[in-house]
Amino acid sequence: MSKVTPGDCLPSTAELLPREVVPEFAVIYAQHFPFVWRMARRLGVKTDALDDVCQEVFVVVHRRLGDFEGRSSLKSWIFGILHNVVLVHRRKLRRKSPETLDPESSFEPDLLADPGLDPQERASWAEEARLARAALDELDEDKRTVLVLVELEGMSTPEVAEALGVNVNTTSARLRAARKQFAAWVTRYRARQRWRTP
Secondary structure (H helix, E strand, C coil), X not given: XXXXXXXXXXXXXXXXXXXXXXXXXXXXXXXXXXXXXXXXHHCCCCHHHHHHHHHHHHHHHHHHHHHCCCCCCHHHHHHHHHHHHHHHHXXXXXXXXXXXXXXXXXXXXXXXXXXXXXXXXXXXHHHHHHHHHHHHHCCCHHHHHHHHHHHHCCCCHHHHHHHHCCCHHHHHHHHHHHHHHHHHHHHHHHHHHHHHCC
16 A cells, blocks of 8 residues: 555645636637737837737747746736747847847827827826836836736736746835835926926
8 A cells, every 4th residue: 555645635736726727728818818918019129020929929938838837927927928939029120230129119008098088188198108117228128027917907916926927025125116216206207397396
């Protein structure tokens, strides 16, 4: 008779998370494509490369869907894949032509003003979006990623930590530093504007 260990009493991953819990790929694609597109854009992928990067993300998601064990949310798991795809994309660009990583004038569809606003409100909205992008551009990649995921995407700190493969304390420290740096940039900008206003 073989010896029973405490681990033998625990259910397997398959028992904890039946295969039916993971949605079909088509459902995952429909639900998460907007998130993947926004985050690729926010991580600096240029408009002409967005389709290719998003396609590569979902190729990997499709190929690895059977490996998803439910230890994190599906969204954070997909972001982990996206983050790696973007890093590879940026490395390839850097090897090919370093100047392709220069910032470009861009837009973020989810920051566009509501077309129902009057022209003055639309101009104000567009200016606020421009300032937010400028403040985000001052952050290094690690801080920017954490701030965008928490503040704009509504992910929790543990979800972000899981997605990035870092511990929660590191994620929290990056988030605090990012918020402080973002707020300092806004304060400096407002002070400059007051000084310039007659």
